[in-house]
Amino acid sequence: MSDAGSHGTRRGPGWPKLLIGAACLAVIVAWTFHAIDINAVIANLGNADPWIVLVELPLLLLLVWLMRAVRWFTVLDTLGARPRFLPTYVSTAVSLGLAVITPMQLGEALKVAHAKAHHGMTIATGASGFAIERIADVLVLLLLTALAGLFMVRTDMPVTFVAVVLCVAIPVGLLVAVALGRRFAPGALADAMRAFRMMAERPYAALSVFLTTLLCWLLTAFIWRAGLMAIDVVISFPAAMFMVGMVTFAIVLTAIPGGAGISEITIMSLVVQSGFSPEQGLSAALILRFLSLIAIALGIAHWLASPYALSSSEPRGR
Template structure:
């Protein structure tokens, strides 16, 4: 029974969340309001923001795996990182990013090395999400700018410096069997230059994501501050991941609506912003899918 509940938990949560969204949202007035929004600008912002996020994520993957910065490698990595990120949007716990491990083997990376590097990336992302949420909450509750900034950078940097801590742990283990095995999996130490680039790309990726969310919300006629946006992105991203629901369907809309109303936004505008933000997911998936012909073309040329 427990096993069945555990397996069905994401489905149950999704059904409950979608039911709440269906019955709580003012769909009649929202359907009148949605056509008045600048659809062209929304699509432009979503598309351009998505491409920039894909690009920064690809640059980080190249840096953390110590790949060459040749044009062919950059294009290839950009394509499969875009596809993996799109897959993560429609899989529980964003497990679609595991596709990067599969494609990384084409670049000569060992399975263990790419798996460890993907884990390090996810740790950096999770700490950054936590930093955004906690820092935003601190500023909203206290108004202390310096404390919020210190919290934002300290938590984020802790996640970014995880590769260094891993290498220190491996050195501490020494020549033990576990240490040797872990050293083989982790691969060569990450040079400082690459670590700095990983950090910069992590900041850029989530900075762009925050800017993208805030622009979309602003185009939906909802005005929030930077710190409110920081808290919103961090909290909603964490809730969506923990819910284990692909794309956080239902959970994201309910969370965005609840938090925006808590920030003093009228329910109708909060619900409209939540629905408009939902459209970002299919836009990202479609843009990633548009890379498929280019991806397979490059794969065939590489094979040839």
């Protein structure tokens, strides 16, 4: 799960993923020049509310990162570390900024290395904690996306089939993951199961992980909706939640760094299906891409501050 471990198993430059991303970008460029009024897109972005884009969105994003740091702090404490919150927050923020530009957002696993260096945890235990977070993210996001899709049936959007598939995917995905773990990584599965047992022994910690995960994804949908409102693309909260889920799963499944191309096509199609013009669809994709740039900038800022924050923490164990 860690970056260090991934270096040893990397087999190639991932050309298929890069080709998929390039193809998606080519489709967007072709569509842009043949079916979209570029001047209208520029006007939409130029008229974006600067307060929302430059103040509200970064602050809300930092709030999400703060909640994710609380979740990681809870996981570390449950698995036997003695974490300090400031280093935990900084390492979480740095890893989340890196996650924006890494395949399947695996840059977030950087905090596992930080946990080993500054909280006295082994890589295996840290990776198990990271697995707990990832599984919580998948389950909660699947549930929220499915519920949002079912709710949106009332607005005549063509998402009924997707919502039903997601409802079925929750138990099926768990069974498939366990089967694959037993077949290809029994040791890692054993570590993960041990971590889950430790979490189950502390129900308040498990509830905290669930609630913080739920709040993080709900707030993410609120952030996306606010970003779209900045350019006068007003959609319902369920529609924003559905968009967050579909874009996230598209990025994870294709493993394209930053979801380049895939993210834009998904956002544009959903916005157009909501009754907006193609120009507004492209504007929505670009404003949300700008949100990724904000995340990268905030991640770099935390990385620059990390030597001071992380130096205040020394390895500790129970």
